Amino acid sequence: MSKSTVSRLASTRIPTAYGDFQLCYYSNTLDNKEHLAFVMGSVSDADNVLVRIHSECFTGDVLGSRRCDCGEQLDRSLQLIAGQGAGVLVYLRQEGRGIGLLQKMRAYNLQDQGYDTVDANLLLGHGADERDYSLAARILEELGVKSIRLMTNNPLKIQALENEGIRINARFPLEATVNADNEGYLLTKVRRMDHLLKIKPAATWVSVRTAHDCEPAD
Ligand SMILES: [Zn+2]
Numbered sequence: 778m779s780k781s782t783v784s785r786l787a788s789t790r791i792p793t794a795y796g797d798f799q800l801c802y803y804s805n806t807l808d809n810k811e812h813l814a815f816v817m818g819s820v821s822d823a824d825n826v827l828v829r830i831h832s833e834c835f836t837g838d839v840l841g842s843r844r845c846d847c848g849e850q851l852d853r854s855l856q857l858i859a860g861q862g863a864g865v866l867v868y869l870r871q872e873g874r875g876i877g878l879l880q881k882m883r884a885y886n887l888q889d890q891g892y893d894t895v896d897a898n899l900l901l902g903h904g905a906d907e908r909d910y911s912l913a914a915r916i917l918e919e920l921g922v923k924s925i926r927l928m929t930n931n932p933l934k935i936q937a938l939e940n941e942g943i944r945i946n947a948r949f950p951l952e953a954t955v956n957a958d959n960e961g962y963l964l965t966k967v968r969r970m971d972h973l974l975k976i977k978p979a980a981t982w983v984s985v986r987t988a989h990d991c992e993p994a995d
Contacts, residue, residue: 780911780915781805781806781807781911781912781915782805782806782915783803783804783805783806783812783912783915783916783919784803784804784805784919785801785802785803785919786802786803786804787801787802788800788801788802788816791815793855795855795856795858795859796817796859797817798815798816798817798855799815799816799817800813800814800815800816801813801814801815801816801916801920803912803916803919805912805915807909807911807912808912810870810871811870812867812868812869812870812912812913812916813867813868814865814866814867814868814916814920815855815865815866815867815868816864816865816866816920817858817859817862817863817864817865818861818862818863818864819863820863820864820865820920820921820922821920821921821922822921822923823863823921823922823923824923824924824946825924825925825926825946825947826863826864826865826922826923826924826925826926827857827858827861827863827864827865827925827926827928827949828864828865828866828867828917828922828925828926828927828928829850829851829854829858829864829865829866829867829927829928829929829951830867830869830910830913830927830929830934830938831847831850831851831854831866831867831868831869832847832869832871832872832874832875832908833868833869833870833871833872834847834848834872834873835872835878836878836881837849837851838851843956843958843959844885844958844959844962845959845962846951846953846954846959846962846963849953849954850928850951850953851866853928853951854866854928854951857928857949865917865920865922867913867916867917869908869910869912869913871907871908871909874898874905874906874907874908875903875904875906875907875908875909876898876901876903876907880898880901880903883901884897884898884901885897887900887901888961888962893961893962893965893969894962894965894966895965895969895970905969905970906933906970908934909937910934910937910938910941911937911941913938913941914938914941914942914943915941917943918942923944924943924944924945924946925943925944925945925946926945926946926947926948926949927945927947927948927949928948928949928950928951929948929949929950929951930950930951930952930966930972930973931970931972931973932971932972932973933970933971935948948973950973
């Protein structure tokens with residue numbers, strides 16, 4: 778199968794509470810979705826660019842749902858990028874770990890009946906995680922990024938991006954604030970999806986080599 782490609786169709790300045798970003802809109806050859814990059818500063822031809830690959834979560838990102846940590850991760854990523862004066866947030870339109878908003882809402886109802894987030898997806902006939910990171914890799918290449926420092930707790934994402942040829946020099950954990958509504962969801966991420974999440978974090982850079990060997994917190 779030939780590699781998917783992306784084309785930047787437009788970019789425009791978006792002023793935020795954290796400063797000015799450029800919003801870049803991409804078309805691609807894999808799907809019909811509006812994948813985006815939110816870029817601060819100069820990242821072309823740069824090494825160790827601070828990067829967040831964020832999968833869309835309407836309920837968390839826009840509505841501020843406390844069922845998950847997505848909105849918080851999005852906000853924290855933009856804050857960290859602004860702190861560095863440069864970086865990229867790639868915004869992938871793969872809602873609900875790739876199953877879409879409707880199925881995610883149905884999965885939430887199953888979770889309210891006692892199923893965890895993995896089993897709820899399986900019951901609906903989906904994989905636990907159907908996300909694809911190939912377009913994120915193509916977008917980083919299009920931006921001219923040479924190597925990155927990735928903000929993530931997800932070892933599968935690190936592996937997927939490396940398989941796509943992205944050089945990841947370090948990982949920065951994005952620790953979640955635990956509340957009564959997201960505690961079960963976060964524990965499932967750690968126990969069943971190998972997320973490198975600690976409830977009491979030390980927010981320091983971790984070499985990707987050791988990140989692969991990290992024991993998930995329990
Ligand atoms: Zn979410």
